[in-house]
Amino acid sequence: MDPPDPFFEKDAWAQEAGIELMEVSAGRAKVRMRIAGWHKNSHGTVHGGAIFTLADTAFALASNSHGTPAAAINANISYVKAATGGTLYAEAAEFSLNPKIATYTVTVTDDAGEKIALFQGMVYRKTLKK
Amino acid sequence: MDPPDPFFEKDAWAQEAGIELMEVSAGRAKVRMRIAGWHKNSHGTVHGGAIFTLADTAFALASNSHGTPAAAINANISYVKAATGGTLYAEAAEFSLNPKIATYTVTVTDDAGEKIALFQGMVYRKTLKK
Amino acid sequence: MDPPDPFFEKDAWAQEAGIELMEVSAGRAKVRMRIAGWHKNSHGTVHGGAIFTLADTAFALASNSHGTPAAAINANISYVKAATGGTLYAEAAEFSLNPKIATYTVTVTDDAGEKIALFQGMVYRKTLKK
Amino acid sequence: MDPPDPFFEKDAWAQEAGIELMEVSAGRAKVRMRIAGWHKNSHGTVHGGAIFTLADTAFALASNSHGTPAAAINANISYVKAATGGTLYAEAAEFSLNPKIATYTVTVTDDAGEKIALFQGMVYRKTLKK
Numbered sequence: 001m002d003p004p005d006p007f008f009e010k011d012a013w014a015q016e017a018g019i020e021l022m023e024v025s026a027g028r029a030k031v032r033m034r035i036a037g038w039h040k041n042s043h044g045t046v047h048g049g050a051i052f053t054l055a056d057t058a059f060a061l062a063s064n065s066h067g068t069p070a071a072a073i074n075a076n077i078s079y080v081k082a083a084t085g086g087t088l089y090a091e092a093a094e095f096s097l098n099p100k101i102a103t104y105t106v107t108v109t110d111d112a113g114e115k116i117a118l119f120q121g122m123v124y125r126k127t128l129k130k
Numbered sequence: 131m132d133p134p135d136p137f138f139e140k141d142a143w144a145q146e147a148g149i150e151l152m153e154v155s156a157g158r159a160k161v162r163m164r165i166a167g168w169h170k171n172s173h174g175t176v177h178g179g180a181i182f183t184l185a186d187t188a189f190a191l192a193s194n195s196h197g198t199p200a201a202a203i204n205a206n207i208s209y210v211k212a213a214t215g216g217t218l219y220a221e222a223a224e225f226s227l228n229p230k231i232a233t234y235t236v237t238v239t240d241d242a243g244e245k246i247a248l249f250q251g252m253v254y255r256k257t258l259k260k
Numbered sequence: 261m262d263p264p265d266p267f268f269e270k271d272a273w274a275q276e277a278g279i280e281l282m283e284v285s286a287g288r289a290k291v292r293m294r295i296a297g298w299h300k301n302s303h304g305t306v307h308g309g310a311i312f313t314l315a316d317t318a319f320a321l322a323s324n325s326h327g328t329p330a331a332a333i334n335a336n337i338s339y340v341k342a343a344t345g346g347t348l349y350a351e352a353a354e355f356s357l358n359p360k361i362a363t364y365t366v367t368v369t370d371d372a373g374e375k376i377a378l379f380q381g382m383v384y385r386k387t388l389k390k
Numbered sequence: 391m392d393p394p395d396p397f398f399e400k401d402a403w404a405q406e407a408g409i410e411l412m413e414v415s416a417g418r419a420k421v422r423m424r425i426a427g428w429h430k431n432s433h434g435t436v437h438g439g440a441i442f443t444l445a446d447t448a449f450a451l452a453s454n455s456h457g458t459p460a461a462a463i464n465a466n467i468s469y470v471k472a473a474t475g476g477t478l479y480a481e482a483a484e485f486s487l488n489p490k491i492a493t494y495t496v497t498v499t500d501d502a503g504e505k506i507a508l509f510q511g512m513v514y515r516k517t518l519k520k
Contacts, residue, residue: 013177016146016168038146041190047143048190048202049183056179060171072178073361074334074382076206076466078493078512080486095508096470100360101333101384103468103508105495118485118493120510122334122382122468124361203491204464204512206336208363208382210356225378226340230490231463231514233338233378235365248355248363250380252338252464252512254491273437276406276428298406301450307403308450308462309443316439320431332438336466 007064014057017050021061027094027104029061035085046083055106055119058092062104063123070102070123077119086111090119100125137194144187147180151191157224157234159191165215176213185236185249188222192234193253200232200253207249216241220249230255267324274317277310281321287354287364289321295345306343306376315366315379318352322364323383330362330383337379346371350379360385397454404447407440411451417484417494419451425475436473436506445496445509448482452494453513460492460513467509476501480509490515 008014008021014031017039022030033039033054041047055077063070088110095103106119138144138151144161147169152160163169163184171177185207193200218240225233236249268274268281274291277299282290293299293314301307315337323330348370355363366379398404398411404421407429412420423429423444431437445467453460478500485493496509 007172010172011177012168012170013180014171017179038142040142041144042137042140042194043199043201045201047141047183047186048205049147049179049186050143052182052186052205053177053179056177056182060178064172069173071173071175071212072209074206074208074468075178075182076204076336076510078204078464078485078510079202080488080491080493082201095468096505098470101470103470105508115486118495118510120466120468120508204338206380206466208334208355208380210358210361210363225338226375228340231340233340235378245356248365248380250336250338250378267432270432271437272428272430273440274431277439298402300402301404302397302400302454303459303461305461307401307443307446308465309407309439309446310403312442312446312465313437313439316437316442320438324432329433331433331435331472332469334466334468335438335442336464338464339462342461 008061011057017053019054019057024061024065026065027062028092029058030089030091031058032087032089034087048079051108051117052077054088054090055108055117058090058106059104059121062092062094063102069126071126073122073124075119075121077117079117081114081116083110083116088116138191141187147183149184149187154191154195156195157192158222159188160219160221161188162217162219164217178209181238181247182207184218184220185238185247188220188236189234189251192222192224193232199256201256203252203254205249205251207247209247211244211246213240213246218246268321271317277313279314279317284321284325286325287322288352289318290349290351291318292347292349294347308339311368311377312337314348314350315368315377318350318366319364319381322352322354323362329386331386333382333384335379335381337377339377341374341376343370343376348376398451401447407443409444409447414451414455416455417452418482419448420479420481421448422477422479424477438469441498441507442467444478444480445498445507448480448496449494449511452482452484453492459516461516463512463514465509465511467507469507471504471506473500473506478506
């Protein structure tokens with residue numbers, strides 16, 4: 001991304017996780033995370049919390065893309081394949097946008113395009129700017 | 131915890147997040163995380179991915195407490211109050227235990243005992259040891 | 261219940277499902293459903309939609325118990341044991357209550373007290389009466 | 391549908407709800423429900439349990455389309471718009487198919503093509519036939 005996105009730059013936890021922003025536009029976002037040893041769990045696969053963080057970061061970027069501060073109120077994640085390395089990608093799309101509540105889906109995939117996780121999230125939009 | 135728990139010691143992402151194990155027993159676990167600046171999001175509150183990681187770590191400890199490797203297949207989290215600092219706690223309890231599938235609830239609270247998030251998770255248990 | 265609860269009496273789908281109200285108080289509700297052949301699915305067990313309807317009815321009663329109209333925005337259900345007959349019970353409890361968003365848990369059990377399902381739901385509260 | 395689908399014909403609760411099968415193929419299904427007064431809740435809108443039943447029926451058809459009995463273990467639903475009448479449609483698509491666990495998404499829409507709900511479900515597949 002050039003120039004850098006100010007919302008993403010201030011996301012300390014996403015930076016800590018090594019997440020990189022690829023694209024952001026109205027209601028959409030794509031991020032990636034190159035897997036390192038410290039992303040893993042006790043089973044030697046990528047930690048559910050790291051995969052969730054990747055998906056959640058795409059969700060936050062997409063839901064905050066309209067200029068209205070959006071706070072996550074619910075998220076559901078289904079893990080469909082263990083990930084062990086390489087780069088993981090999360091792509092968020094807007095399913096619905098209401099004045100106070102909006103809903104997003106995020107798909108997490110690996111380098112081979114294999115599906116790793118499916119995420120569904122809702123936000124509460126703090127101020128109505130119309 | 132004394133002696134250290136070997137399952138928890140190998141959880142690299144939980145260590146990265148600064149999570150500390152307080153208690154683990156059959157089907158139960160309690161962990162905590164002292165909030166630092168790098169746990170936060172662009173809104174200045176604790177990142178949903180950090181809160182999820184805390185809950186998910188308690189869930190992993192509780193679900194792997196029986197000696198059967200358990201992999202998360204689904205998790206749902208509801209965020210009910212923004213957290214800004216201090217220490218957060220996650221406590222996991224087993225709701226159901228079947229040979230292949232088990233279900234857990236995790237409650238995340240802050241120093242004042244206020245509820246921060248509610249988490250519900252399912253695991254697939256890889257080997258049946260009976 | 262004596263006298264009848266007007267909110268429950270107007271719930272046509274709950275009546276259609278044969279649900280009976282047992283108790284309702286601030287933030288809590290308990291309902292039951294005597295299983296008949298028409299509650300079942302193609303596998304001969306109680307349909308996930310019927311179990312969800314039972315849990316959702318308890319959730320609606322509990323979340324509307326404060327006098328503020330509450331509309332469900334999200335629900336998550338984990339099915340932990342197949343049910344085949346007898347009576348099923350759903351008990352809802354309030355996890356959190358904010359001016360606009362509230363969260364509930366519902367446990368579904370059978371006649372033997374065995375856990376059948378775990379439900380977590382969020383509502384959007386339409387009017388703030390304080 | 392001509393000829394009738396035997397799996398759907400045996401789904402007593404779906405019949406009770408007035409659901410009609412439109413299409414079913416490997417990993418996919420589409421159903422509809424013409425809204426009547428008895429589908430409604432105390433607020434006069436279509437009951438969350440009725441909308442869930444519609445989505446769940448599409449999910450059951452899609453997940454059982456491979457010949458392996460599939461039992462729902464988890465479902466998450468986000469309600470994005472109140473429905474009041476007309477016909478509702480639910481369309482299920484397979485997100486992932488593993489030997490024991492498979493994941494589906496279901497979108498519920500109304501006559502105008504407006505999104506009503508988003509559903510994400512997981513099944514446990516009872517027998518591996520390969």
